[in-house]
Amino acid sequence: MNSFFVRRYVIAGIFITITILLVAKLFYIQVIDDHYSKYATKNVLRPIKQYPARGPILDRNHKVLVQNEIFYDITVIPKQVKPFDTLEFCKLLHIDKTEFDTRFSKAVRYGLNQSSIFEKQLSAQAYASIQERLSEFQGFFATPRYLRTYPDSVAAQFLGYISEVNDRDIKNSGGHYQPGDYIGATGVEKAYEDVLRGTVGVKNVIVNSHNEQMGSYENGVYDTAARSGERLISSLDIRIQKLGEQLMQNKVGSIVAIEPSTGEILAFVSSPTYDPNLMVGRERGNNVAKMYKNPYDPLLIRPIQAYYPPGSSFKPLNALIALQSGLITPQTSYYCTGAYKGGLPHCDEPHGQSDLSRAIAVSCNTYFSSVFEKLMNVNGPRNIDTTFVEWRKKVSKFSFGERLGIDLPNEGKGFMPTAALYNKTFGVNHWRSNSILSLAIGQGELEATPLQMANIECTIANHGFYYRPHLIKAIGDKKITKDEYTQRNYVGIDGQYFEPVIDGMQQVVENGTARSSKIPGIIMCGKTGTAQNPHGKNHSIFVAFAPRENPKIAIAVIVENGGQGAWYAAPIASYIVEKYLTDTIRRPMDEFNRIKDADLMPDPTYYYSQIKKAAARDSIRKARADSLRKKPAVKSVSNKKNNNNKIAYSPSPVKRRYNE
């Protein structure tokens, strides 16, 4: 003991101070600051996603186009597996012992306490036979899952398909999607993704340090239920959609039918098509690979992505423009000797003297060449470029060369040549009306999608206006009443000028080029087209609307390499119109079967090489147009698709080559 005895209190004070500091800090961490408690909670909470059922899509009469069927995944938690009769289990799942062993060891590697999928997507029937016995095999569980099924296997390109989200989708969604989620990739599935997908629910489960589930958190107070996606009622009529796909089998082409009084799309056939059920389930990858190898490209959405020269089906348009400009009257007539001014284009036979209606009925090239020449020379032959620009503006009103704004992704524009293109091709002031005479009969550079062709028929049926084509009538119980769908789009032709043209179109079916496709008891007004094209045989085209009074359906049918419009396109259109209006086909079935069974598939290697050539030529044209207008060029030539229509996860080197 010495004089420094009191210093023990200083030392004690130091220790007490340090202890108080530590206790205060502990108090702060454990009571005031919730950072660590949150961190700890996160450690034990597993939010488990509850997937909603995706909304079903129905046709206009509420028949199911796509719905969700329940499937079962068999999952396994290796830790909980008790010895069992392996062979019996294999027999139930239809797998062999080695397969069982590899799958089981994979599950063990994934985690002893983790639930991993052992068998994917068992159908309800397959599951029924396992369900009763599953309790014998401890550690194996069944997880229900909803998958898209298509009861009638129709309208594949219209409905589109869903696929797993890719990294870009996840990044762009703002946290809405996570890896493994599904997203609409094309068609209606993509366009209406927001309403179809529903809301994902969350179930909070407590886990211990070995990731074993210990029950629900706070009795599920914070859980949210999954909300199913909305039911979509599409405008499609499954009866004529099915009929159309049936008639188009073994043919390349497209059918689009629209209700003129609303703009609702009734049929949307793209041929060759595929069974949409192939895009679902365990074989999906193989099926998609097969489709990519198909030279006819079933994934192409031909109604909005394939471009065709409209051919003679374009003639009524020129007639209407000439009538509106006062250049011709319905009585104006020309004499046809079989060829225009003794040269091209020529007619199949000399038509003699015809007025407008007869010229349409017999599809007289001479007559329409004369009309076109008149149209182009209205300001004198030297001013053709300004005249052409005006004419082009009038044609564009019919949505040629422009997107109609249908509620589907990746709609094509078609191709409408510009004066600049001709200035480039022929030289400024070096072209005259006969340089571009093929435009008179819908040939030349002009190209349109089947949707655009059908929309023109709507416009004619409505005497001068159309509604924007769309394909969804209602979301859930709410009818879609968007302004853009109820607003009339006028094309700048007065209603009175339509009558003589419609007269001619009625004659086409009554006694003109398509007289063999007359439907008993129904007045159909149509126009055949026979489009010359660089891919070999002519395309068979028919556009029509029916009935004449109070039209219910407007339709465009394109059968690639089908020859004349009257051979295939017109009868197909007539069967669909008849079916739609009367719900039966009363005409002889052997003729129906002849059309249905006809095999018009072009030679695959030839078709494929032509597509490649077209793409090459197209890129030249594109480059040229780019240099002219500094704007992404209009695409052209028959077959074409957007890159972003590709399935993200399944690259196809073969296909990519002619995909520009």
Added chain:
Amino acid sequence: MNNQRSLFFNVDWISVSIFLVLCTIGWFNIHSAAFVPGHPNVLDIDTDYGKQLIYIMIAVVVAIFILLLESRFLTTLAPAFYVVTTLLLILVLVHGRNVGGNQAWISLGGGFRLQPSEFAKFSTCLLLARYLSGTNIKVTELKSFLTAAGIIIFPMLLIMLQPDTGSTLVFSALILVLYREGLSPYFLILEGLFITLFVLTLKLESHWYVIGALVIIGAIILLIFKRKTSRLKRKK
């Protein structure tokens, strides 16, 4: 003082019970952190918590033996312990095993390893206690002060060579002992300032605030020190 009356008469029972409580808390913590499913029993020696119990029991037995020893035995052997641990500290620098960047371990074979710095703490305490309890030893005198400081600083330097800064810092706690025996409080304040500096550099982004604060504190201390010495001189 009758040592025969009770063997543990002089035992600081509070310290002993704190030690036992801490041991138990540590044991329970190991049980919850390193829990092995299938071996839920705390006494299962296949597990870490089972082994911990064995270590605790061994430690208790060793502690009883040490308590039984005559205190003079420890006082006498303190220099010997100090020399042995110092030799071990030198040996570890030559023959040590490098674990985690520190050459702090001597391998004994059979999976056992020795960390001499742990023993050095204990032997330094012993020698320092023996030295300070000697007659005529006053830390206020320069010679005694230097000797005491040498006892502490020599093993610190050897441990710093490993380098094991954590163990080195533990020795700085001995400054409290010297303070208790009369060391100038300014050493303590200096140490406090170093600790403050250390914490502040961790907490603050800009080191200029820290340096500034330290300069001010240092100036104040210097001022007090000068005034105090001048007052002492006046008294004389």
